[in-house]
Amino acid sequence: MASSTTADVVVIGGGITGVAAAYELARAGASVILLEKDRLAAMASGWTLGGVRQSGRDAAELPLALAAVRRWADLAEELGADTGYRRRGNLRLARDAAEVERIRRLVAEQRALGLELEFLPDLASVRAVAPAIGPAVLAASFCPTDGHADPLRAVRAYAGAARRLGADIREGVAVHAIELASGRVRGVATKAGPIAASRVVVAAGMHAPELLAPLGLGLPLVPKVVTVLQTVPLAPCFDPVFGVANADCAGRQELDGRLRVTTGIGDWPHDVGSWSEEMLMPPAGELMRLIARVSDILPVVGQARVARVWGGLIDLTPDGLPVLDAPPHVAGLVVAAGFSGHGFGIAPVSGELAADLALGRRPAHELAPFRLDRFAAGAAGTVGLTLHG
Ligand SMILES: Cc1cc2nc3c(=O)[nH]c(=O)nc-3n(C[C@H](O)[C@H](O)[C@H](O)COP(=O)(O)OP(=O)(O)OC[C@H]3O[C@@H](n4cnc5c(N)ncnc54)[C@H](O)[C@@H]3O)c2cc1C
Incomplete structure (x- = not known):
């Protein structure tokens, strides 16, 4: 036809x-x-x-994120196919005193906007949510209604x-x-x-x-780049998504057990019209920094076999x-x-x-x-x- x-x-x-x-x-x-x-x-x-999160959203975007999270709950049923969506929470972690203050402020601001967001004041309370978290973490915000889905x-x-x-x-x-x-x-x-x-x-x-x-x-749009590393499947060890106060890394465990972790946003000094997967591949030094940073937060990453790495462009508006x-x-x-x-x-x-x-x-x-x-x-x-x- x-x-x-x-x-x-x-x-x-x-x-x-x-x-x-x-x-x-x-x-x-x-x-x-x-x-x-x-x-x-x-x-x-x-x-x-x-990641499917409301926490950390701009006030203008928060109503959309709240509505989206309500929609994700029944989306798989509505679409008639699994989306891999799991409402397992989002931890935003602090690793020094300045980050602790930043997270404390974020929690106050977002609670004032109506978001259910908790302040976890010490490592023990963060580990009560995610036992795999390493000793570098001092405090966190936790949004239990955030989560993740399979892209x-x-x-x-x-x-x-x-x-x-x-x-x-x-x-x-x-x-x-x-x-x-x-x-x-x-x-x-x-x-x-x-x-x-x-x-x-x-x-x-x-x-x-x-x-x-x-x-x-x-x-x-300003093109930016993010490096992603994915491990082989591991035993279940981490439920929520994590980010950090200064946004220099984030990660989650996928449904099949793979850890998917990312850097923060870096510059992309190339012409977007001619991007290729190879041009996006991260420099070795960037990967080493990512692994070191994430291993402080989730020590299991340092021991895991790497399955894939890639780079992804971000379409950043001013x-x-x-x-x-x-x-x-x-x-x-x-x-x-x-x-x-x-x-x-x-x-x-x-x-x-x-x-x-x-x-x-x-x-x-x-x-x-x-x-x-x-x-x-x-x-x-x-x-x-x-x-x-
Ligand atoms: C590494 C990384 C981590 C991220 N983490 C998160 C996260 O945890 N949570 C979150 O909410 N968001 C996250 N994002 C952002 C999120 O993935 C994107 O905002 C979202 O996927 C954008 O979807 P889109 O459909 O608008 O754009 P895209 O997915 O980029 O889709 C645009 C499509 O248009 C096609 N196209 C372009 N030009 C043409 C043309 N002329 N004709 C036909 N087709 C065309 C492209 O091939 C492409 O498939 C992340 C992004 C990256 C890169």
């Missing part, structure tokens, strides 16, 4: 944001074509740690459910341009030919600026918040990109919001902090380290 060349909505990008948006759109009865230039979860949604399973679960609802998900099809007529979206151009659609959702992660620039829309917007002067365009290293956990809600914007429904959340035009007059503030995990 020949592929369709028209849809109500085209979604560009088969990461977690794009597949969640495609699912929500199909659920609402829209005809959807999702185009992924490579394969599903080929970029951030495959490289990710997979590939989650993306595939969304894609499978979207397909069953009629969404047409195509891998290996790159969008070269978004086409306009009289200031309105009229479709996209691909190598395989044009696809007509009056609405387009740009969920292309790091590559979103390339698609938006020809429309006169600037999305100033204020560390994503863009979730329908820019008013390009009718039919929706941007859902720039998740700045924490878009996995909130994806169930980002997908809903992208679908709301595409369908002209009233979004369930305040989207003013996520407008694209906040960058028009220069960067809206600057972000230091983005906490992930």
Whole structure:
């Protein structure tokens, strides 16, 4: 059967944001074509740690994270496939006096915003939550309703459910341009030919600026890189996700027992248009620093066999918040990109919001902090380290 060349909505990008948006759109009865230039979860949604957290979120993003965590609870049942989601908590650890104060402040601020977050004042109380924690840890915050999910399973679960609802998900099809007529979206151009659609959702992660620039829309993403190390399967030893006060590492144990640990965010001095897996591979020194740092927190890592290492790009915006917007002067365009290293956990809600914007429904959340035009007059503030995990 020949592929369709028209849809109500085209979604560009088969990461977690794009597949969640495609699912929500199909659920609402829209005809959807999702185009992924490579394969599903080929970029951030495959490289990710997979933390699903509310703790440490910016106040503007916290309502989305709270709603997302409610959604993750029954998502596997709804999608009809396991997402690997486990609500096992998030520990944010302090290793010196300054970090203890930072965590204490974080707990006070986030509790004031309504998040259930505990301050664990000493190593014994941290070990009561996670006995495998090493002696370098002095205190922590603990959010029991945070957790983690399996990135590939989650993306595939969304894609499978979207397909069953009629969404047409195509891998290996790159969008070269978004086409306009009289200031309105009229479709996209691909190598395989044009696809007509009056609405387009740009969920292309790091590559979103390339698609938006020809429309006169600037999305100033700064590429950053994170190193990830994955061990072979170990006996169950660590339930929650951990991060640290200064965000220089994070980690969790996957369902099959592998530990997946990451560095903090580093500079990426290359052209994003030409990234390759090899270019992203970490320098040996970076790996040595990661292993030393994480072994202080989780000594078991130092003894574990390494199965894989990789690097992942982060699509950092100037204020560390994503863009979730329908820019008013390009009718039919929706941007859902720039998740700045924490878009996995909130994806169930980002997908809903992208679908709301595409369908002209009233979004369930305040989207003013996520407008694209906040960058028009220069960067809206600057972000230091983005906490992930
Ligand atoms: C190492 C690492 C650890 C992380 N840890 C966490 C965490 O613990 N918790 C958390 O919430 N977040 C985390 N993040 C961030 C999170 O993974 C991302 O924010 C999220 O996956 C972004 O999803 P996305 O769908 O928006 O983008 P992506 O997953 O990058 O998807 C974009 C897709 O668009 C495709 N594409 C691009 N251009 C085109 C085009 N022209 N035509 C067709 N397709 C195109 C790409 O191939 C890609 O598949 C982490 C990220 C990294 C790298």
